[in-house]
Amino acid sequence: METNETPLLVKKKTPVEIHNYPKESTIQYSDSERSYTYNIIKEGNYPSATYLKYTKGQKGFRIPDNYEVETSLRKPKTRQIVKCIIKYMEKNPVYWVYYGDKFQYHVRSEKSSSDVACLYAKVCNYFTNNGNRLKIY
Secondary structure, three states, rough: OOOOOOOOOOOOOEEEEOOOOOOOOEEEEEOOEEEEEEEEOOOEEEEOOOOOOOOOOOOOOOOOEEEEEEEEEOOOOOOOOEEEEEEEOEEEEEEEEEEOOOOOOEEEEEOOOOHHHHHHHHHHHHHOOOOOOOOOO
16 A cells, blocks of 8 residues: 655754853753763863873864763653763773762773773663663662
């Protein structure tokens, strides 16, 4: 059976970032699918040029040492707060995501911030798929 229905076009909301940084440490970000709140705890510093590392991609941002931020994820009913930390160990950045009501659990990666985020997602999926609710604040 043939239909003459036209697909419904969904207009995506332009991403919005609200902040008064560095006067205030909180940054709010939202787009049509999600919203985040970042609270910069420590800005960190950049290591000497001899072992400073950069992100991959077109812009190649510098990766700070001793950087710490709390981030809220998901919608209000399933909101999670995690603490993300970058520290250089043996001249290379190591990425941590701490979670739990007192940030007592963590995952870690020596590869990238994306990799540690994937590891964290796997932990969340494990608890969800096994009928347990990972209580993350």
